[in-house]
Amino acid sequence: MGGIAVTAKYVIYATIEINGIVDKSDVIGALFGQTEGLLGDKLDLRELQKAGRIGRVQVTLEERNGKCFGQVEIPSNLDKVETALIAAAIETVDKVGPYDAKITVTKIEDVREEKRKKVVERAKELLMKWKEAMPDTREITEEILKTVREAQLVAYGPEKLPAGPDVDKSDTIIIVEGRADVVNLLRHDYRNVIAIEGVSVPKTIINLCKEKTAIAFVDGDRGGELVLRQLLQVADIDYVARAPPGKEVEELTGKEIAKCLRDKVPVSEYLAMLERGPQAPLLHQPHPPQSHTVAEAQAVPLKSKIPPEVLREAEKLVGSLEALVYDENWKLLTRIPVKDLANYLQSSQDPVSYVVFDGVVTQRLVEVAEARGVKILVGGRIGNITHKPTSLEILSFNDFGL
Numbered sequence: 001m002g003g004i005a006v007t008a009k010y011v012i013y014a015t016i017e018i019n020g021i022v023d024k025s026d027v028i029g030a031l032f033g034q035t036e037g038l039l040g041d042k043l044d045l046r047e048l049q050k051a052g053r054i055g056r057v058q059v060t061l062e063e064r065n066g067k068c069f070g071q072v073e074i075p076s077n078l079d080k081v082e083t084a085l086i087a088a089a090i091e092t093v094d095k096v097g098p099y100d101a102k103i104t105v106t107k108i109e110d111v112r113e114e115k116r117k118k119v120v121e122r123a124k125e126l127l128m129k130w131k132e133a134m135p136d137t138r139e140i141t142e143e144i145l146k147t148v149r150e151a152q153l154v155a156y157g158p159e160k161l162p163a164g165p166d167v168d169k170s171d172t173i174i175i176v177e178g179r180a181d182v183v184n185l186l187r188h189d190y191r192n193v194i195a196i197e198g199v200s201v202p203k204t205i206i207n208l209c210k211e212k213t214a215i216a217f218v219d220g221d222r223g224g225e226l227v228l229r230q231l232l233q234v235a236d237i238d239y240v241a242r243a244p245p246g247k248e249v250e251e252l253t254g255k256e257i258a259k260c261l262r263d264k265v266p267v268s269e270y271l272a273m274l275e276r277g278p279q280a281p282l283l284h285q286p287h288p289p290q291s292h293t294v295a296e297a298q299a300v301p302l303k304s305k306i307p308p309e310v311l312r313e314a315e316k317l318v319g320s321l322e323a324l325v326y327d328e329n330w331k332l333l334t335r336i337p338v339k340d341l342a343n344y345l346q347s348s349q350d351p352v353s354y355v356v357f358d359g360v361v362t363q364r365l366v367e368v369a370e371a372r373g374v375k376i377l378v379g380g381r382i383g384n385i386t387h388k389p390t391s392l393e394i395l396s397f398n399d400f401g402l
Contacts (some may be wrong), residue, residue, distance in 0.1 A: 020099030157204030
């Protein structure tokens with residue numbers, strides 16, 4: 001764009017057709033002369049050019065068959081509206097010298113657009129070089145989160161066990177082997193975790209397992225297996241989760257932790273695996289589907305003990321963590337959160353006979369229900385029950401196909 005002012009923001013492009021042979025100077029003279037006073041003094045082409053608001057007008061002409069055809073370019077440092085007015089004004093030119101002429105504006109180009117493209121491309125280059133020199137933002141974030149989550153580590157119980165801040169708040173606890181395991185789970189936002197931290201199982205762990213759903217999460221080596229066996233001997237564990245073979249819980253990624261906990265198995269299933277011998281897979285194997293025929297055969301006599309309307313309510317309980325308490329005529333006495341069930345059975349004066357709840361049947365709950373005279377206790381799952389009273393029938397949702 002030779003001759004265009006370097007400060008130009010826009011360029012007006014137009015075609016011109018003249019019914020005769022003329023020179024470039026004739027075209028430029030027509031543009032200035034025929035637009036003079038059209039838009040007032042402030043937008044007069046001559047005055048604008050003197051003030052540097054309009055650049056040098058470029059005209060190219062080509063003669064064909066006794067006519068001239070060409071292009072007109074007018075650089076503009078005006079704003080968009082004023083530039084558009086100038087473009088419209090030059091279209092009013094209808095004579096160049098003695099000949100009829102027609103000017104048509106084809107476009108108004110933003111000169112800065114090309115500069116913007118160059119700026120953007122250069123910015124990309126600079127940013128790439130900058131990123132190479134910068135530390136990974138994710139590493140910085142992870143370092144900060146690690147520090148924050150390690151700060152959340154608490155000393156729980158009289159044994160000062162390493163634990164997360166939500167052990168008391170949650171209905172479920174994750175039991176791991178040591179402090180490093182707790183720190184790793186905190187790093188991935190598992191706050192209901194507590195460590196055994198020693199060769200023997202602390203009394204605090206044993207007591208917590210009586211009150212809460214307990215998941216034992218141990219290393220995937222021989223040591224983890226030994227810790228797990230010791231834990232199962234003294235504590236009411238509900239589920240077993242293990243790190244992949246040869247890996248320790250403290251070195252697992254967030255994705256690996258989530259998968260291990262998702263693949264946890266009920267402790268009864270884990271013990272059954274052990275009974276099948278050393279060649280039996282312990283974990284991380286798909287569970288064989290139960291035969292529908294067997295399940296239905298078990299469910300038929302059981303369902304006769306539970307009224308149909310109660311079974312319908314039990315189906316609605318799944319995932320609610322609530323309990324339904326009935327009298328001897330299956331009249332609903334109350335609906336309460338599962339975490340309050342044991343206290344309710346110990347303190348209320350209601351004539352309780354049957355309990356249906358979305359939770360784990362623990363040894364402690366069995367003892368409370370037996371003392372209260374409950375006849376049937378139906379839970380979402382059955383935990384490690386060492387003493388089953390003859391006066392209390394213990395069932396699970398699985399028994400009813402729920």
